Amino acid sequence: MAATAKAILKSPAIKPLTKRKAWAALKALHKTVHALHLRKLFDDDPKRGEKFTAEALGIYLDYSKNRITDKTLKLLLDLAKESGLRERIDAMFRGEKLNITENRAVLHVALRAPKDETILVDGKNVVPEVHAVLDQMTAFCNRVRCGEWKGHTGKRIRNVINIGIGGSDLGPVMAYEALKHYSTTASAA
Numbered sequence: 001m002a003a004t005a006k007a008i009l010k011s012p013a014i015k016p017l018t019k020r021k022a023w024a025a026l027k028a029l030h031k032t033v034h035a036l037h038l039r040k041l042f043d044d045d046p047k048r049g050e051k052f053t054a055e056a057l058g059i060y061l062d063y064s065k066n067r068i069t070d071k072t073l074k075l076l077l078d079l080a081k082e083s084g085l086r087e088r089i090d091a092m093f094r095g096e097k098l099n100i101t102e103n104r105a106v107l108h109v110a111l112r113a114p115k116d117e118t119i120l121v122d123g124k125n126v127v128p129e130v131h132a133v134l135d136q137m138t139a140f141c142n143r144v145r146c147g148e149w150k151g152h153t154g155k156r157i158r159n160v161i162n163i164g165i166g167g168s169d170l171g172p173v174m175a176y177e178a179l180k181h182y183s184t185t186a187s188a189a
Contacts, residue, residue, distance in 0.1 A: 014084050022079035029075060033067045041067070095121035145184075 017023055042048050042064075052064035080086075092098055095105045105121045110130045118125045143149040147156040162172045 014082075017083070020079060020082050022075050022082050026072070026075045026079065029069075029071060033069060033072070036067055038065060038067070041069075093119070095119055095126070 045051070049062070049064050052062070052066075052068060054061045054063075088098065092106055093109055097104055098106045105126075107119075107121070107126060107130065110119045110126050111134070113119055113127050113130070115127065115131050117127050119127050140149070144157050144160070149157065151157045162169065162176075
């Protein structure tokens with residue numbers, strides 16, 4: 001039987017981050033690698049530029065130019081295991097209430113789920129509701145882009161300003177920066 005979200009989050013087996021063995025090992029490793037020059041790391045491992053990369057879905061990640069070693073990766077994986085990451089991911093996909101501040105499920109997976117997917121929260125499939133809101137957002141954006149939705153002056157909206165604080169601003173900024181070159185609207189319209 002799967003553990004509940006509260007049990008996962010409040011498990012006495014999961015210590016605070018800085019008290020975990022893998023964290024202490026990473027901290028100790030940092031003392032030995034922080035001063036290493038990248039040239040030395042590449043000289044010592046000619047395949048570093050291939051080994052410390054990942055590619056999926058058209059995205060290429062090159063993390064070889066960081067002071068990371070095979071031992072660093074092992075310790076990061078150990079930290080994930082010691083932190084119960086797999087259990088938390090599974091609980092998220094089960095729709096368990098991982099947001100203990102608001103006592104609700106985190107719906108990141110529902111936002112990305114295909115319309116025919118089923119994600120149950122309290123016995124109810126939330127995917128149709130999520131997609132209904134996503135469809136409304138798409139329709140609104142399309143109305144703004146084509147000029148159908150006007151600003152308070154009755155003129156076409158040409159600029160959108162996002163105001164956010166802390167982490168709430170990071171997602172929109174990242175999305176804007178990543179997608180701005182794919183916009184199909186004319187900025188001079």
